[in-house]
Amino acid sequence: MAKSALFLILALASLPASAQRAQAELACTPSNTDFAYHCVVRLSRGGQPLPGADVSVGADMPSMPMAHNVRPVKAKPGKAPGEYQARLDLEMLGEWAVKLRLRGPVNDQLILHYDFDEKGARPVIRSGRLPRK
């Protein structure tokens, strides 16, 4: 029901179909604790900020997908609309697949790849996996 209503709204707004799903961006700064970050999630849909969602943030290590269970945290609404704040407690530096579970006005699950280091987190640009060449 909610879903068909959503379709209707989207159709009325005549947005491109790809705008149907939410988009997310992540900005993280390191905290005082090792491997813990203050993160801001920016949610948007069709270019518009998406406020009011219930967001939980988790993380997985890509090369050990089921073994690192980072406790998902509920994000609090941030300063601007569509912004959410969460503290992410990782187990080590390196690449993590950040899992966003959205509920409320939008029900979705998004996966973002970020590389976490001592300065913060950057989206991953994929390259070879071995140390040399």
Place this chain on the structure above:
Amino acid sequence: MLELERVSRHFGGVRAVDGLDLKVRDGEIVGLIGPNGSGKSTTVNLVTGLFSLTSGQIRFRGQDIAPLPTHMRLQGGIARTFQNIRLFGQLTVWQNLWVAQNSPADRAKRGFFSRWLGGQSGVRDEIVSLLEFSGLAHKQDELASNLAFGEQRRLELARAMATKPKLLLLDEPAAGMNSEEIGQLRERILKLRERGLTILLVEHVMELVMGVTDRIAVLNFGQKIAEGTPAEIQKDAAVRKAYLGGDAAAAEGGS
């Protein structure tokens, strides 16, 4: 039953078995003796297919079995015991026999499911009678690795019997037994013959070999140096020289 014709097996330069001719007729008990390293165990391994032939022919009931893999030979009716006891130590006594019941006759008798679930009484009855035959009925749920030495020997023989063989190869079944146990073993071997089995007995212990066999073949350095009835073998000069000479007294008197 079993015919070996000019059978050889070389390991590099070592001729473990060299041009051996041997015939075992239906219902016979044939002894195969010889000093350590004379090729007795190699012969058994050649017959069961654990080693491949360098040259020669092995026929079982008229059929050339050299190209067959081990398990096919066993399904064809050859079973064996091992010189150093080999059992499935992690399985119970019952399971050891259960696993070995794998002859074509067994499989034809059982349906697909009961074959794996083991529910059929025929299978049970056979195992029960084997357990009784070897005096292990009270130990049926024990792990094979927990059995005493003598019991393990008996289980090994029972396991060989579970495959319903026509030809039984016993590789030093009396090793490490005292003379009372050897006596029991002799009884058991004679009982097996009454059931119509043909037996090739590889053995060191003269007390046993001389007591049960119809014929004896003597190996030395992979070659047959004599063949005949136990009485003939005891008199044979070449055998005395090669084999009985040194340890005849020890082998006959003690062990």
Place this chain on the structure above:
Amino acid sequence: MDDYVTGVLTNIGLFSFLALSAYLLLIAGEMSFGQQAFFGVGAYSGGILTAIYGLPLPVAALVAMLLGSLCAFLVGLPTLRLRGLYFAMATLAAAEMARILFELFRFQRQIGGELVGPDGTQGFRGIRWVFERGVEPAGYLALVWGLLLIALVVFLLMERSRLGATLRAIGEDPDLARSCGISVERFKLGVAAAAGALAALGGVLFAHHNTYIEPRNFDIMLGVHSLAYALIGGLGTAFGPLLGVMVDLGVLEGSRVFQGYRMIAFGGLVAILLIFRPRGLLDEKVVHWLRARFS
């Protein structure tokens, strides 16, 4: 139950499929470093079938299992006659080949205005069949554990049967098994195929749980962990691998004492355990003792 506990329990369930798959080969005497490849085959094929072709999950899972077992059969055919370490190395090579093939695999289609499908190293997003049907984490947890329970019951029945005894016989002494008239190679191929299907089922469930997979998910770490789980838990019963997964994911992960040091604790634990119990906590002797006690 909060999301975290649900997530951990789901992961324990998912990992158990892989650990059971490794266990099945271990009791038949073969150590495979490559079960993660069949997990990956299941994840990729299952994901493609639901996300691109819109097939229902149960159908996709069945096809994926068939495919997983076919792949395992084909890998097993030339390698199962190898012994011990050689087989382990061959399966490792095969699994790494599979991972690289996933990296080279691109197969994307426009679905609902979005590109869906495997995109090489960029991974495969949008495996949303389960998600779109509004299945909540608790519901999915029940599905995973339900299937795992079925697998366990099948294992327990198998272990009580002659087939189970035969596999253990082959695992303990293949030459002796041959001398009992058992067709060792045929049994091992069957075991490899079944283990492949089991791993593939785990993979399908993993892909639909995660909604996203990538080639690196299926690297050697995953396979070796599943082996270690089976060996920690014990080779005496199918509960062994489950216990192994729980020790690592449940106990070590759950007790936050080890946070940041979990692998140090896990690694040390495994190494020391193997010294005292080389066939795991629930090995054949313990299981036999327990059975004699309680039946």
Place this chain on the structure above:
Amino acid sequence: MLVDLIQNTLDGLTAGAAYALLAIGFTLIFGVLRRINLSYGPAIMLGCYAATWFHVQFQVGLLVLAALTLAATVLAGAYVERLCFAPHRDRSAIAAMVASFAIWMQLEELATLVLPNHLYAFPALYEGGPLSLGPFTLRAEALVMFAVTVLACLALQRLLYRSRFGLSVRAVIDQPVAARLVGINLPWVFVRVFAVASALGAVAGYLIVASAGQVTPMLGMWSTLKGMLAMMLGGLGSLPGAIVGGLALGLIEAHSQWFFGPQVRDLTAYFLLFALLALRPSGLWTTPRHG
């Protein structure tokens, strides 16, 4: 085209030299213990990490770093031997291998605890650009790598053929049963073999890290896989085979990378390993043994 081929061959041989060293270490352990040590690479990685840590703290020089890498790797190797191989000496090879995997997990986490970043700079052996030889280029580090590999092989050769220890090692590799019977003190041989193998691994690790100019925890898995691959290509347990296997792996990788790219390079290497195992499990180099 021809120039590229020769250039690739040069590059391949250089990489192969490092692989050969790794494979020799692996082979020594496999040949003598009949065990696969998955922690071989991670121990090298830890050695390099220990040196890196020192460098970050105290800015020490190249030679000190090399010595530190060596010492730390041998120490880590000894730890692996005590925990994974000494207890399983007469028991399951599989248990030993899994234990060595468990220790790998430990060492990797230890490294990331000490130095949590994914990458660390390591002082390079040579700061200048590549040397050019006519149309070809050769990195100076490559020359060093090659020279050190040859020296290490010669030293090992001397050790194996000119000392009592070497005699027992060769005896154990060729005739394990006979070696037991003639009363060689096996545990002691094993311990020293581990030390020698770790030292060779440390040399390889140091050269690799110093010519790449960086360390990552991936070095552990990488060294184990490359060492194992090269060992298998050369035939398990054969020392000359390990050298041939290492060089062959380097050449195969360099050429297939040039023709098909990095992913196919790895694919080719694994495919070769798989095909070799399936068709000729005793390896390229050794004559198949009977029995």
